[in-house]
Amino acid sequence: MHAAHSSEAHLAHHFPGVKAQFEAGKLGMWIFLATEILLFGGLFCAYAVYRANHPEIFIYAHRYLDNLLGGINTAVLIFSSFTMALAVRAAQLGRQKALQRLLSATIACGFVFLGIKYVEYEHKWKEGLLWGKRFKPVHEEKAAPREVPPPKALTWVNPEERSTLAPPADPPAGLAVRPAEAHGEHIVPQNVQLFFSVYFVMTGLHGIHVVAGMIVLSWILLRARLGEFSAAYFTPVDLAGLYWHLVDLIWIYLFPLLYLIH
Amino acid sequence: MSVPLGNALAADNYLNHEKGWRSWLFTLDHKRIGVMYLVSILASFLLGGIFALLIRMELWTPGRTIMDAHTYNQMFTLHGAAMIFLFIIPGIPAALGNFVLPLMLGAKDVAFPRLNLLSYYLWVVGALLALVSIVTGAVDTGWTFYTPYSTTTNTSVISMTLGAFILGFSSIFTGLNFIVSIHKLRPPSMTWFKMPLFLWGLYGTAIIQILATPVLGITLLLLIAERALGVGIFDPALGGDPVLFQHFFWFYSHPAVYIMILPAMGVISELVATFSHRHIFGYRFIAMSSIAIAVISFLVWGHHMFVSGQSNLASLIFSILTFLVAIPSAVKVFNWIATMYKGEVELATPMLYALSFLFLFGIGGLTGLFLGALATDVHLTDTYFVVAHFHYTMFGGTAIAFFGGLFYWWPKSTGKLYKEAWARLGAFLIFIGFNTTFLAQFLMGAQGMPRRYYNYLPEFAPYHKVSTLGAFILAVGFLIAAATLVHSLFAGEPAPANPWGAATLEWQTTSPPPHDNFPTQPEPGDPYEVDKWVYDPAARGYVLVPAAASAGRA
């Protein structure tokens, strides 16, 4: 697998050689991926803090996510990483047609992913299961979570209502945990919207990264069509592939954390 | 075979290599990018400085002096935001590092020249968004944007935070570029411990830039989402936690202050060694301390939150780590002083700035001890003591080092010498003005004068008056310094290749350098072997000792 990544024609004047230039590109991309991990890291941190302090919200609300659709999306992205890896291999071997087909396949997977996400988001919109201030759930029989009898309509807890009780003698340190409200046989936790806030911010930011990745891959596809890549030079394909793998990897963490809570 | 080094103003150099505004706007030359950054960053310093003078004028008397409370709140917010996001964070790496780093490596450019230009464009976009914010209602949250105030106030928070977000990317890409450059563009004989200390400083800074800035990015995105969409992550009425914002914010903003100081310390290493005509003392400790500071800086953010509502245990850990991070800085200071021992100390303008740094950063660092200790911090936090502390470190540290570096590398980048007497006067007034402005603030902070106060009790008036007077002395000092530099552009003497006798590689090319950086590739050696250079009156600068010159070129 020792085909050079770069020919002299692509050597920039400030690099001592093609190897150094290629290695620099690789190092640069890995550093960029590190910054992306830290960007999402903040969100994972917020998730961890809120889930640790309010497990009941996450346990209750995650059931409104569709595990089947989420699972399909996971499979789609994993498959797209596979086609991407094959695309890099094709570029390495100088197989132009294969490279273009595989890039197209990867982009197509991206479209499928976004399509399924659209379906999920639309469903939430219709149900009123949105973030923060926009959380206004509509009673919907069909939105029954699996394995649990359908909950009664979630009552809208007025956030402006102030407690008329005196503060307890020893109030808890840290986040004040408000008691769950009993609703017949189902405990509907207060602040359920917190889950959806976290859900939409995390999947939304991820979705933006998927779109960005698809734009980058489209540009790479265009360059491939123009014959810019060969066995001697395919660095951009390689680097774009790294980015796409990261986008996939982030989803692989998001899916279980948001969908598969038990 | 050797091209005569010296002044290259008449010859082909990077400034006249191509002409026209397009050749600047679309340049890939790190030197031109550095110059554009320098002009933009100094303009931001001026803007931030104007806000500062307005603040100090308002504080001349308690109650209303020249503006109302809401305007005052915008003034201190904009002062902080402009100075931090537009001036200090990009500061030395963008304006000086971009120019000097490849030269110090003996390289022709940074690893990713187009990314470098993109960094600059992103800075410009971020700055424009900040300006949009200023004219559409400004911001009154303090530069720290604490929730829930920042999510509920009526000012243009979104455009300002969006601007800061974009500026963050500018910072990240600069850091990325510098790391890859230092890893991949070093000549084979320049091992890690043969690199100049300025590069160690930039390297440590770059590590922080790439790891910490994304966290600010997500924090600002969440803030924008909260305001624009009502997401509710920081809103207690919706189950959110406003203190979580503080954790996120300070996770970046504490390492950020080391983004500010590490390059400054790198500059000081160069200045002290050069102007003592001595090899730097304790090279390895200084180099490794930059990395130590970069690493430990990520572990101390909670010292901004000792009274915010975090557990006693967390506070203890943050306090101990805060004290730990002070030690590498102290080591550097001792090493710099030891460098002057048995040297030949020249009080040229850059050295005056370096000596000011030692004095001012000394005070800044030592006053940090009062704040790192938990019990005293309870009393002093959120008072003027903190304001004085961070001005001594960020301004008396970073900004002073910035100006020292500016005067140091000015002849190299412009090919002109400035009038030494005026430059010294500027440095002196800056020193006097600075202490007058900020020393009084420690005293009133200890007495309990809170920060971000528009109005204040009459007993604090004398301190405020002294501080305001100092601010104007400072302003005069900077004006003189700026005038000196501008004057040199028009009427300065031509600069030799090496006016100071430094041994790092940027002095082994003409002043200004050619487009390709070096007429002949220099041979790196010990970056502090200053004895290889002697003063040549004919060249009006330093030249390599002939034996060393021929040995170097063998």
Place this chain on the structure above:
Amino acid sequence: MSFLSFVAEKGMFLPFQGSTVAPAVDALFKFIFWISAFFFLLIVGLMLAFVIRFRKRPGYTKPAHAPTHNTLLELTWSGIPLILVMVMGVWGFKVFLDINTPPANAYEVQVTGQKWKWLFTYPNGYVDEALHVPVDQPVRLVMTSEDVIHSFFVPAFRVKRDVVPGRYTKLWFRATKPGTYQVFCAEYCGTGHSDMLTSVAVHEPGGFEKWLDQASNLLNTLPPAEAGRKLYQSRGCAQCHSVDGSGGIGPTFKELFGHKVALRGGGQAVADEDYVRESILEPMAKIVAGFEPVMPTYKGRLKDQEITALIAYLKTLAAENRPAAEEKGR
């Protein structure tokens, strides 16, 4: 007063020591100060000495050899400061625990911070805008905010704690000398941040109980309308209801009492004693048209007598025009 005598009088520029913890904090402050002063003078002194002694001048040549490193020296000047700062750290933590750990028998007062004033609720339910405490008694404050983050700061006691919406934070102290001490808000909270001041009045032994008794019975000591005005100001009415006719979250009280009001959802009512009482205790029952259903109930928070006082106050705000007051019924 000359500058020198000013400095001498100020000493360390620390405020009066008004609590049990203040001397401990000041002792640490002084320790850090003297160590800092020593190192600062050392650094600046050596710097000046070297600059002068080794300065470039005609006839001076620098010594041929100077050390470029000295591992022992470098370890020493890393190690000694490390030990000193660890001492500071541990000492600071010890005193910090004292600052943060209230004794079991502390007298508790609830504090509410809001833009831009402080409200103190005493155990008997009385609410005041200033903090009063007995001397030599541990006092514990349980604090929360109505809106944004504030911070309760008493320089003389060396205590400070953020006041956060949605949670409770605690602060305690034991005042050692009777007197009145300044309280600042120490977390930026908007336009009125620097005016969000109040005071701690530390009473002589026996004085606090007397004060509380008298203040709580303002219904007995003040004329009803005057007491009503105080209640209006300190019980949160003022936040939503103006008295000068200007708009707000709730209807203005100016020219309200005795007038007809249109109701949300249709119908009318006369704003008489019954209406006012009902609106205080069951605010959702008859909301004025054009306003949102957001008023919290005061059931359990206002006594009957206090409601009477408020009604008396409302009457004074509509004194000129009272044709409907004689009309009973709808």
